[in-house]
Amino acid sequence: MENYVENALKATIHSTPGQTEFYQAVKEVLTSLKPLLDADPKYAHYNIVERILIPDRQIIFRVPWIDDAGKIRSNIGYRVQFSNAIGPYKGGLRFHPSVNLSIIKFLGFEQIFKNSLTGLAIGGGKGGSDFDPKGKSEGEIMRFCQSFMIELSKYIGETIDVPAGDIGVGGREIGFMYGTYKRLTNRYEGILTGKGLNWGGSLARTEATGFGSVYFAENILNNIGDSIKGKTCTISGSGNVAIYTIQKLYELEAKPVTCSDSHGMIYDKNGIDLTLLKTIKEVHRQSLSEYAKAKPDAQYIPIEAYPKGMNAVWSIPCFAAFPSATQNELNLEDIKTLHKNGCRLVNEGANMPSTLDAIAYMQENKILFGPAKAANAGGVATSQLEMSQNASMQKWHFAKVDTKLRDIMKHIFDLSYATSQEFNDEGNLLLGANIAGFRKVADSMIDQGVV
Numbered sequence: 001m002e003n004y005v006e007n008a009l010k011a012t013i014h015s016t017p018g019q020t021e022f023y024q025a026v027k028e029v030l031t032s033l034k035p036l037l038d039a040d041p042k043y044a045h046y047n048i049v050e051r052i053l054i055p056d057r058q059i060i061f062r063v064p065w066i067d068d069a070g071k072i073r074s075n076i077g078y079r080v081q082f083s084n085a086i087g088p089y090k091g092g093l094r095f096h097p098s099v100n101l102s103i104i105k106f107l108g109f110e111q112i113f114k115n116s117l118t119g120l121a122i123g124g125g126k127g128g129s130d131f132d133p134k135g136k137s138e139g140e141i142m143r144f145c146q147s148f149m150i151e152l153s154k155y156i157g158e159t160i161d162v163p164a165g166d167i168g169v170g171g172r173e174i175g176f177m178y179g180t181y182k183r184l185t186n187r188y189e190g191i192l193t194g195k196g197l198n199w200g201g202s203l204a205r206t207e208a209t210g211f212g213s214v215y216f217a218e219n220i221l222n223n224i225g226d227s228i229k230g231k232t233c234t235i236s237g238s239g240n241v242a243i244y245t246i247q248k249l250y251e252l253e254a255k256p257v258t259c260s261d262s263h264g265m266i267y268d269k270n271g272i273d274l275t276l277l278k279t280i281k282e283v284h285r286q287s288l289s290e291y292a293k294a295k296p297d298a299q300y301i302p303i304e305a306y307p308k309g310m311n312a313v314w315s316i317p318c319f320a321a322f323p324s325a326t327q328n329e330l331n332l333e334d335i336k337t338l339h340k341n342g343c344r345l346v347n348e349g350a351n352m353p354s355t356l357d358a359i360a361y362m363q364e365n366k367i368l369f370g371p372a373k374a375a376n377a378g379g380v381a382t383s384q385l386e387m388s389q390n391a392s393m394q395k396w397h398f399a400k401v402d403t404k405l406r407d408i409m410k411h412i413f414d415l416s417y418a419t420s421q422e423f424n425d426e427g428n429l430l431l432g433a434n435i436a437g438f439r440k441v442a443d444s445m446i447d448q449g450v451v
Contacts, residue, residue: 004037005030008049019102021327025109025352026053028359032434035423048442055082055108056089060101061151063129065144068137077148079127081161082108085444088159089125090115090380092166095173097132104128106327107166107351111380113437114373117412120384125161127152133168145176153181158189158390164383165194167239167326171206190390193383202386204401205379209349210244210324211402212378212409216370217320217347218252219413220429224368229253234318235272236260236311237325238281238288241349241376245322246272258313260325263287264302265313268295310334317341324349332357339365348372359430374412374433381408 012026030049037043059079067073078101081089091111094104104126112124129148133141155161165174174194181191195201204211214228221227231254235242238259246256256272258265261281266272266288276294280286292300306312314321314334321343323330327350335346335358346362347370348354354362362369382405389396412433420432445451 004044005034008053012053019105021102021106024356025106028356029434032431033438036435043442046446048445055080057081059155063148065147067140075129075131077129077151078104079152079155080104080108080125082124083112083441084123085441086116087121087123089161090122091124091126092164093169094128094166095131095133095168097130099128099130110351110373112441113434114377115380116437116440117374117433118377118381118408119411120381122384127163142176145173146180149177149180153184156191158191162387163192171196190387193386200390202382202389202401203398204405205382205386206240207244208382208405209241209376209379211248212405213245213322213347213349213375214248215406215409216375216413217345219410220345220368220370231319232257233320233322234258234313234316235322235324236313236329242324243277245324245349246274258316260313261288264300266291266298266300267316268298314338318343320345320347322347322349323353326350327352328355330354330358332361335361339367344368348375369429371430371433373437374416374429377412378405378409381405
């Protein structure tokens with residue numbers, strides 16, 4: 001199947017020029033699938049790989065809005081509906097100036113297999129815009145979200161496509177979009193997740209990706225007779241994923257010592273002050289430089305002081321690293337530094353945060369690795385739990401949602417580990433997660449005929 005996989009990758013590059021992030025995601029998955037494709041020729045017979053690399057549809061639209069000065073602005077909106085073989089499209093909306101079609105497609109492609117691993121009935125999709133909420137007034141953000149939803153509303157529905165939040169899209173943005181959808185359609189339904197708790201949101205949704213990431217890491221360590229308790233951990237990012245990774249690490253008696261944002265990083269050798277971090281990021285939406293002003297013992301390193309081509313977060317000695325910010329934030333030099341400083345586990349809280357050569361180095365050097373599509377699936381899993389609550393008109397207690405989340409993350413680990421054993425590569429969770437996620441979707445596609 002070597003030529004089959006290589007030809008599929010070449011055809012994708014030829015038909016979608018310039019989409020480097022998408023190619024990276026495709027290459028990672030296809031490389032892992034070779035043992036499955038060798039073992040079972042039906043996937044080649046039904047042309048599954050070529051079919052799954054092409055989204056069901058790609059929607060690109062203009063988003064006009066008016067700023068506070070009365071000037072008309074425009075941004076590009078995207079929704080890529082990749083696969084609904086096992087359920088309605090599900091995946092977040094990202095508002096960030098880096099957003100382009102390549103990034104949306106890589107995220108949507110990853111989402112197919114991540115959602116499959118949860119065991120829940122959700123397909124894969126992703127969307128967003130190159131709009132930057134930073135520096136915008138609340139009125140400007142509201143007007144943008146309203147314009148974005150006017151167009152997006154034509155393509156979504158509670159059994160069609162259920163978006164959620166992502167970078168730049170939190171409860172405020174979800175609220176503005178939900179209100180617009182309700183006004184346009186006169187329907188009160190669960191077409192977005194991450195909603196406010198007063199109007200259909202789920203307890204534990206904000207915490208879910210970070211909590212789930214730590215649960216997955218704990219499963220990895222428990223499997224070798226260890227635990228996260230007492231371990232020093234480094235975390236990148238300071239959004240929901242990072243903040244609630246830090247919180248759960250404290251609850252499991254670990255010691256998180258770093259966090260970061262687009263301006264720089266904090267190293268607090270005594271452990272990150274979670275209350276202060278939440279105040280800075282969730283209440284005041286300020287730079288992490290404010291953390292060092294409040295805690296002079298903490299070290300703040302601005303991004304311009306980072307070594308060229310490296311992320312300063314990964315220069316701090318640790319037992320476990322949790323990249324929880326954005327794609328390709330941990331490269332080959334970073335992982336070499338982490339390894340030299342004693343790091344034994346890398347657990348991905350963000351989407352595709354490690355480069356392909358960094359992953360190869362981890363595998364060659366037996367560094368424990370929690371791949372993103374498994375380790376950060378807690379957010380989308382809890383989104384589906386929100387959908388379930390909406391459908392049944394119920395609201396579950398925090399403890400019930402958290403227990404279900406913990407069980408889902410254990411299921412994902414067990415499935416990924418068992419699949420790695422099945423293909424004689426025990427403990428290779430990247431291979432196990434990719435094959436397990438792909439196989440469920442591919443078998444469903446075969447069952448449903450030529451669609």
